[in-house]
Amino acid sequence: MTSIERLEELIILNLGDLKQGEQLWKIGISDISGRGVFATRNIKCGEVIFEEAPLLIGPASRNEDTLSNCCICYSSVAVLCDDGCGLPVCGLCSDRHKSECVLFKSWEPTEPQTLNKCRLRFLTAARSITLSSNQKEVLYAMQANVDKPFQKEFENAMACFRKLLDKNNIDHLYRTMAVLNTNSFVVNSESPCPLRALYPLGGMVNNECVPNSTYTFEKKNYNMILKAAKDIIKGEEITNSYTKLLWSNLMRRLYLKITKHFICKCKRCLDSTEGGSLLSALYCKADDCSGLVVPEASTSLHPDWKCLKCETNYPHVAMSKKLNILLKSMDSKLNTSSLAEAIDFIVDKCPLLVPESNQIIVEAKYNIVSRINSSDEGIHLEILDVSRRFCEELLTILDKLGVGASEIRTYLENQKKRERQ
Numbered sequence: 001m002t003s004i005e006r007l008e009e010l011i012i013l014n015l016g017d018l019k020q021g022e023q024l025w026k027i028g029i030s031d032i033s034g035r036g037v038f039a040t041r042n043i044k045c046g047e048v049i050f051e052e053a054p055l056l057i058g059p060a061s062r063n064e065d066t067l068s069n070c071c072i073c074y075s076s077v078a079v080l081c082d083d084g085c086g087l088p089v090c091g092l093c094s095d096r097h098k099s100e101c102v103l104f105k106s107w108e109p110t111e112p113q114t115l116n117k118c119r120l121r122f123l124t125a126a127r128s129i130t131l132s133s134n135q136k137e138v139l140y141a142m143q144a145n146v147d148k149p150f151q152k153e154f155e156n157a158m159a160c161f162r163k164l165l166d167k168n169n170i171d172h173l174y175r176t177m178a179v180l181n182t183n184s185f186v187v188n189s190e191s192p193c194p195l196r197a198l199y200p201l202g203g204m205v206n207n208e209c210v211p212n213s214t215y216t217f218e219k220k221n222y223n224m225i226l227k228a229a230k231d232i233i234k235g236e237e238i239t240n241s242y243t244k245l246l247w248s249n250l251m252r253r254l255y256l257k258i259t260k261h262f263i264c265k266c267k268r269c270l271d272s273t274e275g276g277s278l279l280s281a282l283y284c285k286a287d288d289c290s291g292l293v294v295p296e297a298s299t300s301l302h303p304d305w306k307c308l309k310c311e312t313n314y315p316h317v318a319m320s321k322k323l324n325i326l327l328k329s330m331d332s333k334l335n336t337s338s339l340a341e342a343i344d345f346i347v348d349k350c351p352l353l354v355p356e357s358n359q360i361i362v363e364a365k366y367n368i369v370s371r372i373n374s375s376d377e378g379i380h381l382e383i384l385d386v387s388r389r390f391c392e393e394l395l396t397i398l399d400k401l402g403v404g405a406s407e408i409r410t411y412l413e414n415q416k417k418r419e420r421q
């Protein structure tokens with residue numbers, strides 16, 4: 001086990017030129033879990049805490065992604081390399097691709113003329129083969145969760161090649177993939193080619209569901225920039241959110257348990273009303289009751305639900321079944337509707353099914369704002385007005401949750417301003 005001092009030393013080495021004159025963070029033992037990152041002095045909201053280049057990066061190549069991008073520059077449309085390595089590359093990047101082409105060919109790819117998502121996803125881990133010894137040491141010092149989806153991913157990756165060299169190589173790739181499984185970030189998540197990247201310092205930051213920091217990625221080099229989302233005091237642990245901030249307690253709990261293997265016990269997770277935002281709330285069905293039902297404060301994945309007014313109890317199974325049905329029917333309606341139809345549905349129909357505070361409606365409003373933002377077509381003035389109102393409502397929810405100057409707040413504030421111009 002790498003000592004805290006050695007881990008910090010390795011992280012600083014890895015920062016290279018990005019090492020700050022005054023280091024605002026240090027690694028320490030966390031009350032939340034394992035190692036964490038702590039403030040070395042008071043940090044003002046908005047201050048940059050660190051900037052870090054990715055140690056490893058490559059196409060995320062998730063099931064839902066399209067795979068037509070170059071595996072080197074990620075931006076251009078590519079074709080499969082005609083040397084038989086099985087990777088997609090564009091005309092401009094063929095020289096830079098040579099060493100990886102040789103490496104992949106030495107492993108004898110199966111069906112190299114077919115684009116394979118698993119092989120492409122494996123590329124990020126394969127890039128760890130050429131790391132320096134310090135870089136490998138910092139990689140090995142990171143937490144590595146091994147779970148069933150990870151095992152499956154590893155098996156799928158191995159099946160893409162006939163000959164993956166020796167046992168050391170395979171052990172190293174297994175470890176790297178487990179580290180990626182636990183610590184990687186999705187960069188450019190909204191672009192046609194989302195990337196998966198590993199940042200040793202970024203990967204030391206523990207989760208809190210109302211975090212005190214927020215991160216962005218530089219477009220030109222994918223560096224991660226972590227900023228304070230609130231004033232942070234000296235010695236305080238620096239945290240970020242592994243989930244979307246507008247997700248309800250239950251949604252976050254399930255996601256964190258399944259993907260990161262922990263149950264978060266932060267203040268927000270233990271507050272059944274989530275600061276009064278009532279993101280989980282459903283209508284009470286008891287006679288004459290106009291109350292709202294929320295999951296009880298607990299760390300269980302199957303909590304009982306209770307009406308805040310008449311205190312009727314509801315078993316989790318019934319409530320989660322109801323939620324799933326609502327979510328599916330509302331999703332399919334929203335995904336197949338024009339903007340105007342979707343807005344009508346959200347404003348007029350959805351509140352008949354779920355309270356307006358529910359995450360399903362909140363997310364639907366956020367999606368409308370994003371759709372308007374990315375639309376190339378001229379948007380009708382009335383729709384712009386609705387979008388501005390949605391932004392205001394979403395910002396009020398962030399206030400209730402106590403979310404500071406996070407990226408989503410900046411985004412919504414910009415959308416609100418943009419609409420006014």
Ligand SMILES: C[S@@+](CC[C@H](N)C(=O)[O-])C[C@H]1O[C@@H](n2cnc3c(N)ncnc32)[C@H](O)[C@@H]1O
Pocket residue numbers: 030032033034035036142143145182183203204205206207208260261262263264265266
């Ligand atoms: C990206 S790592 C964070 C650094 C980690 N603490 C370490 O020592 O390397 C993610 C892992 O940290 C732990 N973790 C992070 N936030 C947590 C939280 N709020 N509660 C419990 N465990 C957490 C979980 O084991 C998770 O899989």
